[in-house]
Amino acid sequence: SQQGEEDPQALSIQEGENATMNCSYKTSINNLQWYRQNSGRGLVHLILIRSNEREKHSGRLRVTLDTSKKSSSLLITASRAADTASYFCATSNTGKLIFGQGTTLQVKP
Amino acid sequence: GAVVSQHPSWVICKSGTSVKIECRSLDFQATTMFWYRQFPKQSLMLMATSNEGSKATYEQGVEKDKFLINHASLTLSTLTVTSAHPEDSSFYICSAPRASNSYEQYFGPGTRLTVT
Secondary structure, X not given: OOOOOEEOOEEEEEOOOOEEEEEEOOOOOOEEEEEEEOOOOOEEEEEEEEOOOOEEEEOOEEEEEEOOOOXXXXXXXXXXXXXXXXXXXXXXXXXXXXXXXXXXXXXEO | OOEEEEXXXXXXXXXXXXXXXXXXXXXXXXXXXXXXXXXXXXXXXXXXXXXXXXXXXXOOOOXXXXXXXXXXXXXXEEEEEOOOOHHHOEEEEEEEEOOOOOOOEEEOOOEEEEEO
């Protein structure tokens, strides 16, 4: 079953702009992860944030986690055309990953 | 670096036949692997957890007799779709934890199954 919702479902921006995606979940978690999927391909792990962390950075990625609101956000700064992909949040408690609905990001050159 | 491979990358089969999809961990061992199904423009749905040396654990609503999972070795899990029907057409993806104590997973490139 799906863990929760992501919004927006689709996002279209110009190269150089920032992209923000949000994820909500329903149950208690050990950690939350973000993955990227290029069309018709497998998933690539981007970043993991633990339940006791509030913010984490990795290159142009910034992830926040608010366990009181059961929500997380992924910010991609200075977007590039190569960032065009679908982005999924996934929560984990027992090792299994439960994915959100995903956000499709299009970055126009 | 460590990767996960899947074979075949795509397959077309006739309704009523069975199809086997392989998931291999390269350069690392995986006592646990996961199988997901993804319909077009949708998210990944966890189907089952494949356990080396024991029975797979299926998610609610997934028919274990239809989706046979065998974790034959520490580097290979197979998913067999038996008596395939057009509604089984989907993108099947496997994953394996990066390490035995890791929550992060490596994903295979996926297998596109089309049942005619």
